[in-house]
Amino acid sequence: xxxxxxxxxxxxxxxxxxxxxxxxxxxxxxxxxxxxxxxxxxxxxxxxxxxxxxxxxxxxxxxxxxxxxxxxxxxxxxxxxxxxxxxxxxxxxxxxxxxxxxxxxxxxxxxxxxxxxxxxxxxxxxxxxxxxxxxxxxxxxxxxxxxxxxxxxxxxxxxxxxxxxxxxxxxxxxxxxxxxxxxxxxxxxxxxxxxxxxxxxxxxxxxxxxxxxxxxxxxxxxxxxxxxxxxxxxxxxxxxxxxxxxxxxxxxxxxxxxxxxxxxxxxxxxxxxxxxxxxxxxxxxxxxxxxxxxxxxxxxxxxxxxxxxxxxxxxxxxxxxxxxxxxxxxxxxxxxxxxxxxxxxxxxxxxxxxxxxxxxxxxxxxxxxxxxxxxxxxxxxxxxxxxxxxxxxxxxxxxxxxxxxxxxxxxxxxxxxxxxxxxxxxxxxxxxxxxxxxxxxxxxxxxxxxxxxxxxxxxxxxxxxxxxxxxxxxxxxxxxxxxxxxxxxxxxxxxxxxxxxxxxxxxxxxxxxxxxxxxxxxxxxxxxxxxxxxxxxxxxxxxxxxxxxxxxxxxxxxxxxx
Numbered sequence: 248x249x250x251x252x253x254x255x256x257x258x259x260x261x262x263x264x265x266x267x268x269x270x271x272x273x274x275x276x277x278x279x280x281x282x283x284x285x286x287x288x289x290x291x292x293x294x295x296x297x298x299x300x301x302x303x304x305x306x307x308x309x310x311x312x313x314x315x316x317x318x319x320x321x322x323x324x325x326x327x328x329x330x331x332x333x334x335x336x337x338x339x340x341x342x343x344x345x346x347x348x349x350x351x352x353x354x355x356x357x358x359x360x361x362x363x364x365x366x367x368x369x370x371x372x373x374x375x376x377x378x379x380x381x382x383x384x385x386x387x388x389x390x391x392x393x394x395x396x397x398x399x400x401x402x403x404x405x406x407x408x409x410x411x412x413x414x415x416x417x418x419x420x421x422x423x424x425x426x427x428x429x430x431x432x433x434x435x436x437x438x439x440x441x442x443x444x445x446x447x448x449x450x451x452x453x454x455x456x457x458x459x460x461x462x463x464x465x466x467x468x469x470x471x472x473x474x475x476x477x478x479x480x481x482x483x484x485x486x487x488x489x490x491x492x493x494x495x496x497x498x499x500x501x502x503x504x505x506x507x508x509x510x511x512x513x514x515x516x517x518x519x520x521x522x523x524x525x526x527x528x529x530x531x532x533x534x535x536x537x538x539x540x541x542x543x544x545x546x547x548x549x550x551x552x553x554x555x556x557x558x559x560x561x562x563x564x565x566x567x568x569x570x571x572x573x574x575x576x577x578x579x580x581x582x583x584x585x586x587x588x589x590x591x592x593x594x595x596x597x598x599x600x601x602x603x604x605x606x607x608x609x610x611x612x613x614x615x616x617x618x619x620x621x622x623x624x625x626x627x628x629x630x631x632x633x634x635x636x637x638x639x640x641x642x643x644x645x646x647x648x649x650x651x652x653x654x655x656x657x658x659x660x661x662x663x664x665x666x667x668x669x670x671x672x673x674x675x676x677x678x679x680x681x682x683x684x685x686x687x688x689x690x691x692x693x694x695x696x697x698x699x700x701x702x703x704x705x706x707x708x709x710x711x712x713x714x715x716x717x718x719x720x721x722x723x724x725x726x727x728x729x730x731x732x733x734x735x736x737x738x739x740x741x742x743x744x745x746x747x748x749x750x751x752x753x754x755x756x757x758x759x760x761x762x763x764x765x766x767x768x769x770x771x772x773x774x775x776x777x778x779x780x781x782x783x784x785x786x787x788x789x790x791x792x793x794x795x796x797x798x799x800x801x802x803x804x805x806x807x808x809x
Contacts, residue, residue, distance in 0.1 A: 452641075593637075
C-alpha cells in the first residue's frame, strides 16, 4: 500500500544562519540541503526533507505503523500528554517522531527509520520503538540494508518505564538483523542523546555522522551540573567521537547519498551471489604466483629488508585505490580508539564485496609519524577485529595486507592491553567462517604482523620479509650490537625466497625487479589477480572446512609434517 508523505513546509524567502549570521536566500539554502554556505553549519532538517534528499525520486513507500497505546500512563505535567501529542502532530505534520519508509538509493533497495526532532524532541516512546522494530522486520524480510537516521533527546518521560523498555526492543531488532547478515547503518544527526544514543543509534555496523552533530548519553549541562567536570572543547561532537574511534566517519550532507549508495551496493552484491568463483578469471592481469624458491632472485637478507622498508612502497590505502571499487574506509574500534597504523573498510575486488584490513605506514616523514610508522596500538588490532566480525556477519571474504615493523611497544599500548589485543586477533582469525587471504606486502614484523596473518592463504610480494623480530633487535640481543643487523638478517631467513622454502607463505607475487615502488600500478594488478584467484579457490569451501583448513595450516608448523 502506497502512503504519501506529509506535505512539505515552504522555505522562508530569506534565512539568517544562527551561527555566523549570514543571510541566505531561501531557495539557495534549500539547494545547499540546509547547510549554511558561509560557515557550513548543518541545520536540523525534517524527516521528510531527509527522505527526499537521500532516496531516489518516487521510490519511497511509508511502512504502515503498528497500533500502540497513546497515553498508557494517563500522564499529565503542565498539560495532558494527549495535548502534547496533538501539538507535536500539528507542528511537524507527522503522527510520530519517526518516519519509516522502504525505497531505493541509486537503485539499491533499503529500509529506513528517520527521526524528526520537531516531534517532542525526537523522543523514544512506545510508538517510535514499535515502528523502528517494524522497519527492521521489513529489512529482514526483504534482505536489504537498514538505515537509522537519529535525532533525539532520549526516552519519552511521559511514558515512564514503557519508553525505557524500547531501548531493549529496538536493540533486539538490530540483533536479529545481525544474525541474518543484514547490513545496518546509522546516520547520526544533531542531537542524538540519552536512550536513543544508548541503544539503536550506536549499534549498527557503520556509524556515519553529520559535521557538528552532538552525540552522547548525558548532555554537557547534565555532566557539568551533576559532577562539576570541565569539558574539553568540542565535547561530544561527531568530530570529537570520530577521533576517539566511536564512529566511522563524519560526512558532509552533500556526500551522504553517494556514501549510502556505495554501502548498499555491497550488500546487494552479496545478496545477488556475486562471490568469487574459481571458473571466473579476475579482471586486469593473470596470476603469476611463484611456488618454487629457486625461481626467485637470490638476495641477501639485509638487501631484502631495505627493499621491504622502502618509504615509497605502496601502502594499504594505495592498494585500496588501485584495486578496489566503491571502497568505504571505516574507522575506530568502538571502544575509544582509532589507531591510524591499521586501516580498513568495505569495497569490491573484481566486482565482489570484500573487507580489506591492513597496516598503514605512509610515505612522507609527516605521514609516517602520524601513522606511528605502521606500528599499531591495541586500538588498531581491535579495529581490525571489529571489521573481521563485520565480514563474518556479511559473508564477505577478508583480505589483510601486512606491512609493519611490529606492534607499538610504548607505555600507552601496554596500559591498554597490547598483548591481549594481539592474542584476541589470533584466536578470532582462527574462527572466521569466511575465506581469509593475507599478503605480506612489505615488512612482516613479529606478532604485530601475525595478528593480521592467520589466513587460509598467506602470500608475499617478492621483496617482502617476515620475521619473529627485526634484524636490529635480534642483533642487539644475540650479537650484543645493532651493527650486526645484516648478519642477523641472513640468519633469520626472512626473505620471500626462504619464506617460500619453509612454506611460511603459500606463494610469492612477483613485483618489479627494483621494487613495488617503481611501478605501483603493475604491482597492484598482480596483487589483485593473485588475491582474486585465491578467493576463487576458497569460494567452494563451506565455513567449517575453511576454519578447519586454516587451523591445520598453522598447526603443522614445526611438526615436521610440512
